[in-house]
Amino acid sequence: MALVDVVLGVDIGGTNTVFGYVDKEGKCLHEASMLTNGDEPAELFFERFYAAESAIFEGLKHRCRVLGIGIGAPNANYYCGTIEQPPNLKWGFVNVVQEMKKYYDVPVALTNDANAAAIGEMVFGAAKGMKNFIVITLGTGLGSGIVANGQIVYGADGFAGEIGHTTYDPAGRDCGCGRKGCLEAYASATGIRRTVCELLALRTGASELRAVSLNDLTAKMISEAARRGDTIALEAFEMTGEILGLKLADSVAHTSPEAIILFGGLAAAGDLLFIPTQRSLEKHLFPIFRNKVKLLPSGLPLGNAAVLGSSALMWNELRK
Amino acid sequence: MALVDVVLGVDIGGTNTVFGYVDKEGKCLHEASMLTNGDEPAELFFERFYAAESAIFEGLKHRCRVLGIGIGAPNANYYCGTIEQPPNLKWGFVNVVQEMKKYYDVPVALTNDANAAAIGEMVFGAAKGMKNFIVITLGTGLGSGIVANGQIVYGADGFAGEIGHTTYDPAGRDCGCGRKGCLEAYASATGIRRTVCELLALRTGASELRAVSLNDLTAKMISEAARRGDTIALEAFEMTGEILGLKLADSVAHTSPEAIILFGGLAAAGDLLFIPTQRSLEKHLFPIFRNKVKLLPSGLPLGNAAVLGSSALMWNELRK
Numbered sequence: 246m247a248l249v250d251v252v253l254g255v256d257i258g259g260t261n262t263v264f265g266y267v268d269k270e271g272k273c274l275h276e277a278s279m280l281t282n283g284d285e286p287a288e289l290f291f292e293r294f295y296a297a298e299s300a301i302f303e304g305l306k307h308r309c310r311v312l313g314i315g316i317g318a319p320n321a322n323y324y325c326g327t328i329e330q331p332p333n334l335k336w337g338f339v340n341v342v343q344e345m346k347k348y349y350d351v352p353v354a355l356t357n358d359a360n361a362a363a364i365g366e367m368v369f370g371a372a373k374g375m376k377n378f379i380v381i382t383l384g385t386g387l388g389s390g391i392v393a394n395g396q397i398v399y400g401a402d403g404f405a406g407e408i409g410h411t412t413y414d415p416a417g418r419d420c421g422c423g424r425k426g427c428l429e430a431y432a433s434a435t436g437i438r439r440t441v442c443e444l445l446a447l448r449t450g451a452s453e454l455r456a457v458s459l460n461d462l463t464a465k466m467i468s469e470a471a472r473r474g475d476t477i478a479l480e481a482f483e484m485t486g487e488i489l490g491l492k493l494a495d496s497v498a499h500t501s502p503e504a505i506i507l508f509g510g511l512a513a514a515g516d517l518l519f520i521p522t523q524r525s526l527e528k529h530l531f532p533i534f535r536n537k538v539k540l541l542p543s544g545l546p547l548g549n550a551a552v553l554g555s556s557a558l559m560w561n562e563l564r565k
Numbered sequence: 566m567a568l569v570d571v572v573l574g575v576d577i578g579g580t581n582t583v584f585g586y587v588d589k590e591g592k593c594l595h596e597a598s599m600l601t602n603g604d605e606p607a608e609l610f611f612e613r614f615y616a617a618e619s620a621i622f623e624g625l626k627h628r629c630r631v632l633g634i635g636i637g638a639p640n641a642n643y644y645c646g647t648i649e650q651p652p653n654l655k656w657g658f659v660n661v662v663q664e665m666k667k668y669y670d671v672p673v674a675l676t677n678d679a680n681a682a683a684i685g686e687m688v689f690g691a692a693k694g695m696k697n698f699i700v701i702t703l704g705t706g707l708g709s710g711i712v713a714n715g716q717i718v719y720g721a722d723g724f725a726g727e728i729g730h731t732t733y734d735p736a737g738r739d740c741g742c743g744r745k746g747c748l749e750a751y752a753s754a755t756g757i758r759r760t761v762c763e764l765l766a767l768r769t770g771a772s773e774l775r776a777v778s779l780n781d782l783t784a785k786m787i788s789e790a791a792r793r794g795d796t797i798a799l800e801a802f803e804m805t806g807e808i809l810g811l812k813l814a815d816s817v818a819h820t821s822p823e824a825i826i827l828f829g830g831l832a833a834a835g836d837l838l839f840i841p842t843q844r845s846l847e848k849h850l851f852p853i854f855r856n857k858v859k860l861l862p863s864g865l866p867l868g869n870a871a872v873l874g875s876s877a878l879m880w881n882e883l884r885k
Contacts, residue, residue, distance in 0.1 A: 375721075376721070377720050377725075378721075391819060393714075393718045393720070393725075394713075394714065394716050394718065396713075398713045398714065398718075398819075398820050398821075399714075399821070400713070400821020401695075401696070401698075401821055401857070402821055402853075402857060403821075404821050404853050405697075405713070405819065405820050406819070407818040407819075407853075407854075408819065410818050410851035411814075411818045411819075412815060415849070422851060422852055423852060424851065424852075491732060491735060494731075495732060495815060496819065498727040499711060499725065499727075499731075499819045499820070500711070500720050500725050500819070500820075501718075501719070501720020501722055501723075501724050501726075501727075502720065502721060503721035529732060529735070531727050531730035531742060531747075532742055532743060533724050533727075534722075534724070534727075537721070537722060
């Protein structure tokens with residue numbers, strides 16, 4: 246039987262690293278995960294990764310052939326193949342491509358997780374055939390990948406696409422980056438929790454969320470409360486959509502995308518988030534852009550999204 | 566003697582249309598202008614243009630050969646070759662490339678004036694050799710041309726690069742576009758006049774600008790007053806730079822440009838504008854972008870800038 250050509254897609258996360266073997270149609274033949282152990286030196290991680298991956302591949306080598314490796318990771322730089330001071334990983338500055346090349350002799354490419362999501366949508370997901378679109382990843386923070394003229398916008402230094410750190414309110418909430426009022430401090434899983442907290446202080450109405458500490462509160466609890474009609478939870482989604490739509494209108498004014506794709510945990514809230522975001526986006530768009538920009542959910546299967554995105558990076562390189 | 570290869574660069578403005586013959590080094594062999602007469606039907610304009618241009622070319626045809634025509638115009642769409650509802654011109658919807666093709670059998674390309682400025686900087690000016698930069702044109706309004714991966718970002722519909730219509734303050738000044746608080750209502754020749762007006766109401770200090778009506782006030786008068794130490798004029802430049810720097814930090818978060826080039830009338834104020842803009846930009850940048858982005862004046866000679874930009878569009882096409 247002929248071997249199937251696959252790409253090894255790797256998503257290095259703060260807690261877990263997930264990897265899988267993805268064919269050119271976006272079918273994931275096998276997926277596995279391991280602890281990242283971000284406290285250990287990076288060299289140890291790559292040693293453990295090779296051991297874990299080889300063991301898995303042993304059972305696959307009669308079926309497929311790995312053409313290349315695509316990696317998504319926080320603070321990753323596509324140009325240099327490096328990760329620089331990733332949050333949650335005590336690795337400092339690591340040349341990931343070089344480390345991987347010690348174990349593998351296929352092409353290796355690296356990009357940040359939001360850009361990997363964008364390439365994943367372009368190759369396998371909701372942005373198939375699009376040349377101009379933006380992916381917004383709504384997780385703990387707000388990441389973004391911008392595609393213009395069919396290419397990821399990496400910018401002069403490889404770090405373009407930080408829409409989460411555009412300013413919503415220069416006198417607003419503290420952001421983890423040291424600035425004030427960043428979009429991500431409002432529109433993210435963390436942001437909506439802070440919004441609930443603010444609304445609980447502002448409003449006097451009953452809310453089941455009054456019984457939950459900020460530490461215990463999750464975005465999922467807020468969307469469940471909203472579905473039960475909790476007014477604070479509903480207002481939190483309205484406010485999140487209003488702010489996200491306002492700032493996305495700025496993004497449209499920059500690159501005029503055909504679509505904006507909302508990806509990640511908070512996007513799973515569906516209409517609760519999409520309806521107010523779309524309303525606010527249309528309201529704030531410069532007139533020539535109105536009724537043109539689609540607001541779409543991710544087209545990648547939730548379980549494999551990160552691995553599909555990372556593998557799409559390499560499939561995209563191999564097609565060049 | 567061998568003929569010099571040139572491109573005919575045309576800048577269609579609300580009042581005047583300027584055209585010139587530019588060689589591949591950016592030398593303008595001859596420049597001329599005519600009234601646009603935007604009240605007349607567009608067909609008449611193209612007839613008059615051909616007559617005026619042919620008359621000039623009669624004197625040049627022994628020296629040069631026109632390889633193509635590049636045109637910059639308001640509300641122009643590169644993809645379609647059209648102008649759509651240009652302000653100050655009662656032309657409605659015009660297919661400019663088609664109209665020109667009635668008279669000329671060389672390649673014709675059209676883009677909006679800010680994109681023409683950006684290509685001009687890339688081919689002949691301050692952005693030579695750069696693959697990622699932004700040009701901001703500060704005239705009556707605020708236009709922008711964004712270059713990423715060495716290409717103008719046109720977006721899905723050809724209208725990308727409207728940084729002037731990103732929102733500075735959703736509850737702020739009325740903008741000509743029908744929205745509120747657009748950057749261009751603050752950072753443009755018109756914007757700084759409105760800022761002076763606001764400051765004259767807020768402050769009690771003496772200012773020579775108290776003697777001037779808003780109708781008579783020009784950006785040039787404000788910069789001249791600032792150079793004489795007028796505190797209202799100086800504060801108006803500080804405020805303009807503060808707002809422009811804040812919003813340019815958002816633009817950097819999108820495309821991470823190597824440089825931002827300030828172009829046009831208000832940029833001629835020099836340090837009065839550049840110093841507060843640079844200070845505000847650095848203050849508001851996401852940390853990884855700090856101390857990386859150059860803020861530069863245009864590298865095109867002031868008199869020929871528009872024609873050089875338009876011709877650069879076609880030189881860029883011919884090199885593809």
